[in-house]
Amino acid sequence: MASMGSRIVSLLTTGKYAPAINFARRFSVSHQQWSRQAKVGFIGLGLMGGPMAVNLIQKGHSVVVYDLSSKATEHLQDEGAEVAKSPAEVASKADRIISMLPNSEHVRTCYTADDGVFQSVLAGTLILDSSTIDPNVSKEMAALAVKKGAVFMDAPVSGGVPAAKGGTLTFMVGGEEQEFEAARELLSAMGKNIVLCGRVGSGQAVKICNNMLLAITMIGVSETMNLGMRLGLDPKVMAGTINTATGRCWSSDTYNPVPGVLPNVPSANDYQGGFLTALMLKDLGLAQNAAIATNSPTPLGAVAHQIYKLMSNTYLSERDFSSVFRFLQEPQKKEEDN
Numbered sequence: 001m002a003s004m005g006s007r008i009v010s011l012l013t014t015g016k017y018a019p020a021i022n023f024a025r026r027f028s029v030s031h032q033q034w035s036r037q038a039k040v041g042f043i044g045l046g047l048m049g050g051p052m053a054v055n056l057i058q059k060g061h062s063v064v065v066y067d068l069s070s071k072a073t074e075h076l077q078d079e080g081a082e083v084a085k086s087p088a089e090v091a092s093k094a095d096r097i098i099s100m101l102p103n104s105e106h107v108r109t110c111y112t113a114d115d116g117v118f119q120s121v122l123a124g125t126l127i128l129d130s131s132t133i134d135p136n137v138s139k140e141m142a143a144l145a146v147k148k149g150a151v152f153m154d155a156p157v158s159g160g161v162p163a164a165k166g167g168t169l170t171f172m173v174g175g176e177e178q179e180f181e182a183a184r185e186l187l188s189a190m191g192k193n194i195v196l197c198g199r200v201g202s203g204q205a206v207k208i209c210n211n212m213l214l215a216i217t218m219i220g221v222s223e224t225m226n227l228g229m230r231l232g233l234d235p236k237v238m239a240g241t242i243n244t245a246t247g248r249c250w251s252s253d254t255y256n257p258v259p260g261v262l263p264n265v266p267s268a269n270d271y272q273g274g275f276l277t278a279l280m281l282k283d284l285g286l287a288q289n290a291a292i293a294t295n296s297p298t299p300l301g302a303v304a305h306q307i308y309k310l311m312s313n314t315y316l317s318e319r320d321f322s323s324v325f326r327f328l329q330e331p332q333k334k335e336e337d338n
Helices: 004-014 018-034 049-058 070-079 087-093 104-112 135-147 160-166 177-187 202-230 235-242 277-293 299-311 321-337
Strands: 040-043 063-066 096-099 126-129 151-154 169-174 191-198
Touching: 040 049, 040 087, 049 063, 049 070, 049 096, 049 160, 063 070, 063 087, 096 104, 104 135, 126 135, 126 177, 135 151, 135 202, 151 177, 151 202, 160 169, 169 177, 169 202, 177 191, 191 202, 202 235, 202 277, 202 299, 202 321, 277 299, 277 321, 299 321
Parallel strands: 040 063, 040 096, 096 126, 126 151, 169 191
Antiparallel strands: 151 169
């Protein structure tokens, strides 16, 4: 007669609990592989993704990359990465995959197309999507990943290009707690603050709320600085005072939008680089969609959305989002030109 212990084991591995047990077993095996520095895939090598992938390489990870831009992949190849011809090829060679893509549709295509990740993803693969997208798309991708025996977590970032280059990003992670430790181990090569926000989609929810606030504060700082300058104030003196007073915020003390106030920020380089206005508009659109879906009043968020929509119809669309300061200055410039 079988022992009680063997009957329990049989029940757990063949009965209704089998999927959970087998999943835990698979995940445990994969984590052992990860600890031996197995290959990491990185898809999306733009202003944020490129520096993030470089940090992985510099921290000793073996990396295989994919991007539509040959210039971007050549740069990573020079840094020591292997270049794949498709997301599917990345998935066939890596058991940890990070993606950093512009929007929800790019993510869907990357994972579900004929040459997408899910065509060849390995069982036990950990997928971390650092794109900023609709939380529902993250949940959709997570469900598809489960069918492939993989784990999908959303892990959008904050900190901008300087933090991406410096390896000091904040990652807002959505997923299960038992999988978070493995994710944190990898993300720590690119970031300083790795926070579990809740289940899949929670990271995206925090990110779109954060970026709505960021847009609002950037507009507020730009309005304030523009007003002070029209009142005859020196912008450096004004910014320095604000940054020791109650108006201080990241948009004023770290990413000031006024040219000449801070070095090494987009406003010091004609608003080139950084986080594009078009991407901020996309994130504000996601926030407004979420506000409507949850019946949440966001009057300042709605106004910020409209301001960035207006900016996106100008050349500022491809400049950093802090160029809202220049946008607010336009009426004065037109008056001076007349």
